[in-house]
Amino acid sequence: MSFLTVGEIALPENLNQLEPTFMYTQIFKEIILDMKYDKQAIKQFTTYCRQHDCGSAKDIDQFENEYHTQSPIWWYTSPSFIYSMLNYTLRSMEANTIINMGFFIHDLHQQIQQLHRQQFGSYNDKSFIVYRGQGLSKAAFEKLQKTNGTLLSFNNFLSTSTKQDISLVFAHSASDNVDMVGILFKMLINPRVKSMPFASIKHMSYYHEEKEILFSMHTVFRVGAIEGMDTKNQLYQVELQLTSDDDQQLRLLTDRIREEAGGGTGWHRLGNLLIQTGQFNNAEELYNVLLEQTFDEGGKVHYYSQLGYIKDEQGDYEKVI
Structure with missing residues (x-):
């Protein structure tokens, strides 16, 4: 989850002023959706999972052998390692995991988008x-309270419910933690707004009885009223309104991030953005992973060049290639 205050939304001279995760997920989303994946991507992913104990051997084997027998939404909502691993990946932005899980993020987004098109007429423009x-750290909540017109980006795939009582249970549970504030997000969705896709997944989910609306990653909302729901200042309702892709402030900021990421294709853009914003350790991790996975000599030359540049910027001259 990322916050953008009014001051941050204005085009900054230096993108270092922005929360890094907002920038990373914006570019990462575009990279993933532009890339093409084949069957080898599944094999590569499950090999990675076995090497890093991401799930039980049984669950990993099932995913590898039966992936195409179920939908991405079914896998996402099933009680397996996929849900927790995906959330960790989008929260940590760990390069190795991101690259290996990219095909699933791509497939899940595509299915949500397809369902969104199919269901669009059922909303009757209403x-x-x-x-x-969910819970929110007190520091994050204080930042949210002090700003007016904040943009809030959910960097993961966002699960919501049409039933208030179900969501309130999760908010109450989070409020029991003294270091957290329980938040009930009340989200106003205008289906006519051009935004990241969302869809009812009731008939596609592992749990058919839940009335769940699933939003694709990096959905952005504008924050409205914030009201207390108890006397202990531990539970709040926060009103959100879905932001249009045509929102002028958001569009200008997005264009600025794309400009900073530079040209090129695929992971080159994310690497450029990491370097330009001074995130050298993350950039180094990304290029080392890409080096391990590429057989293209031209690609290797580029990655070595970027790693050399990173070491030079860090002042680690002995390791400059």
Whole structure:
């Protein structure tokens, strides 16, 4: 989750002023959706999972052998390692995991987009409300309270419910932690707004009985009223409104991030963005992973060149290639 204050939304001279995760997920999303994957991507992913104990051997084997017998949404909602691994990946932005899991993120987004197109007519152009209950650190909540017109980006795939009582249970549970604030997000969704796709997944989910609306990653909302729901200042309702892709402030900021990432294709853009914003350790991790996976000599030359540049910027001259 990333916050963008009014001051940050204005085009900054230096993108270092922005929360890094907002920039990374913006470019990462575009990279993933542009890339093409084949069957080898699944094999590569499951090999990675076995090497890093990402799940039980049984679950990993099942995913490898039966992936195409179920939908990406089914795998995402099933009680397996995929859900927790995906959330960790999008939260940590760890290069190795991101690259190996890219095909699934691509497939999950594509299915949500397909369902969104199919279901569009069922909304009858009427706005509706969905809810999400979760915890927020007190530091993050204080930042949210102090800003007006904040943009809030959910960097992962966002699960919401049309039932307020279900979401309120999660918010109440989070409020029991003294270091957290329980938040009930009340989200106003205008289906006519051009935004990241969302869809009802009731008939595709592992749990058919849940009335869940799933949003694709990096969905952006504008924050509205914040109201207390208890006397202990531990539970709050936060109103959100889905932001259009045509929102002028957001579009200008997105264009600025793309400009900083530079040209090129695929992972080159993310690497450029990491370097330009001074995230040298993350950039180094990304290029080392790409070096291990590429057989293209031209690609290797580029990655070595970038690693040399990173070491030079860090002042580690002995390791400059």
